Amino acid sequence: MFQNREGQAVPQVSFPVREGNDWKTLTADQLFKGKTVIVFALPGAFTPTCSSTHLPRYNELAPVFKANGVDDIICLSVNDTFVMNAWAEDQKAEKITFLPDGNGDFSEGMGLLVDKNDLGFGKRSWRYSMLVKDGIIDQMFIEPDLPGDPFEVSDADTMLNYINPNAEQPKRVTMITKPGCGHCTRAKNALKVRGYKFEEIELGTNGVSYSTLTAISGQGTTPQIFIDGEHVGGADELESWLGANA
Known part of the structure; x- marks a missing residue:
């Protein structure tokens, strides 16, 4: 020992x-x-x-x-x-x-x-x-x-x-994006302005495809955002979530 x-x-x-x-x-x-x-x-x-x-x-x-x-x-x-x-x-x-x-x-x-x-x-x-x-x-x-x-x-x-067992921990944010996606840029900027760190998974890299996107989110559009494992949705849904959790 x-x-x-x-x-x-x-x-x-x-x-x-x-x-x-x-x-x-x-x-x-x-x-x-x-x-x-x-x-x-x-x-x-x-x-x-x-x-x-x-x-x-x-x-x-x-x-x-x-x-x-x-x-x-x-x-x-x-x-x-x-x-x-x-x-x-x-x-x-x-x-x-x-x-x-x-x-x-x-x-x-x-x-x-x-x-x-x-x-x-x-x-x-x-x-x-x-x-x-x-x-x-x-x-x-x-x-x-x-x-x-x-x-x-x-x-x-x-x-x-x-x-401190009661310490508030940062949200874990994951975003699935694709190159050239304007709504993805809007979502990323919304998170950055409010100080949220996020993981970005880009379609077409590391074997991540549209099939992956659909299987995970049930949607075929980008971005798709997950916060603490819960599916929030796209850029519009993210802005609503951010407004409700300001």
């Missing part, structure tokens, strides 16, 4: 990072002193669960965490700074601080540096999350010591439920 370090200080290590063409060193004090910080650590940049679920959800909930007193959210992995910078750009996770624990010093200090030689990874961080207040670990969610890469408790929703 991994040791829970709640009530203890974070390891006092430094992190060499690359910003543009310059090297910079970040210290633990710079990252944590006088701040409330979430850290979520994972086995590796660009790996499936990390890229599809763990990181995106923390980025999605970042404004909610900020509204509930969190100053920064750090994604930590035993990768070098160039890999972490490339991953940050690929993920477009602008609300997250990507921290390269390249030598594994921080992960080792946390007692969570593990051997992933069977995957050709070498030494990597075990998956976990923690809430740090002024450099002291307030709460930890460590994945169970099971084979593989369990992902059960270090997710963003578990952390948010600990911080």
Whole structure:
């Protein structure tokens, strides 16, 4: 079993990072002193669960965490700074601080540096999350010591439920569009003006066809908008929904 370090200080290590063409060193004090910080650590940049679920959800909930007193959210992995910078750009996770624990010093200090030689990874961080207040670990969610890469408790929703179980979460908006669609542009602009983030699925990409559109929405026109899994309809129906939920 991994040791829970709640009530203890974070390891006092430094992190060499690359910003543009310059090297910079970040210290633990710079990252944590006088701040409330979430850290979520994972086995590796660009790996499936990390890229599809763990990181995106923390980025999605970042404004909610900020509204509930969190100053920064750090994604930590035993990768070098160039890999972490490339991953940050690929993920477009602008609300997250990507921290390269390249030598594994921080992960080792946390007692969570593990051997992933069977995957050709070498030494990597075990998956976990923690809430740090002024450099002291307030709460930890460590994945169970099971084979593989369990992902059960270090997710963003578990952390948010600990911080504020009644926090209002952002709506999940998905829009199916097609190129050159004026009503799609109108719908996207309506969402942007009101501060809604949305996922856009464009017909003709990744195997998404008109048959897909009809099967999912029962309609043959674009856009078709879904909010929190519920089918709202097209641009006109969206504007009515936005008016009713202003």
